[in-house]
Amino acid sequence: HSMEGGPGGGSRRGEIVRPLIACSREMVEAYLQTLGQPYRTDSTNLSDSYARNRIRHLVLPPMYQVHPGFDRSFASMTEINRQENDYLNRQARSLLQESGFAGETPERGCQAGKLLKADRVLCRRALLLLLGDWQLPQERRWVEAILEGLERGAAVLEIRRGRRVH
Numbered sequence: 001h002s003m004e005g006g007p008g009g010g011s012r013r014g015e016i017v018r019p020l021i022a023c024s025r026e027m028v029e030a031y032l033q034t035l036g037q038p039y040r041t042d043s044t045n046l047s048d049s050y051a052r053n054r055i056r057h058l059v060l061p062p063m064y065q066v067h068p069g070f071d072r073s074f075a076s077m078t079e080i081n082r083q084e085n086d087y088l089n090r091q092a093r094s095l096l097q098e099s100g101f102a103g104e105t106p107e108r109g110c111q112a113g114k115l116l117k118a119d120r121v122l123c124r125r126a127l128l129l130l131l132g133d134w135q136l137p138q139e140r141r142w143v144e145a146i147l148e149g150l151e152r153g154a155a156v157l158e159i160r161r162g163r164r165v166h
Contacts, residue, residue, distance in 0.1 A: 022075055092126040101130055112150045123147065 012018070020028060032039050048054050063070045095118050096102040100110040115123055127143045136142065 024071070088122070088125050089129065091122055092129050095122055095126045096130060099126075101126070102133075116147075116150055 029039055048057055099115040124143050127146050128138050131138045131142055
């Protein structure tokens with residue numbers, strides 16, 4: 001998983017959109033008060049049984065004591081990370097297209113050499129996206145195994161479910 005789900009100008013994970021993620025509880029409560037709307041607290045938010053609440057209750061308060069602007073700094077860093085991630089994904093998609101690896105049946109005319117000439121970071125991201133496109137686990141070990149095979153000059157790498165990298 002990436003850091004795309006952090007605070008910043010809203011957050012999206014698949015179909016889940018959290019537009020108020022960057023707003024503090026106090027901000028939301030104050031806004032609701034101006035509208036005359038009541039607010040509710042989900043009882044699960046009070047329990048430290050959940051990792052998200054342990055972070056909220058035990059990790060974040062000391063962070064705010066050390067750095068009162070922590071939330072703004074973190075939100076800014078997360079937004080920059082999101083933009084860089086989007087850029088890297090666009091570049092990786094372009095590399096897949098140029099190398100002939102994009103699409104449902106990329107085995108025709110793939111150019112592993114072109115893929116391997118790209119910066120290693122971009123090559124890894126492209127292969128990670130390719131695994132996702134093929135609905136295979138997006139795991140670093142798979143990416144590294146594919147890279148190793150391509151670097152060895154393997155003519156065909158059988159990945160799984162008939163998926164091949166040439």
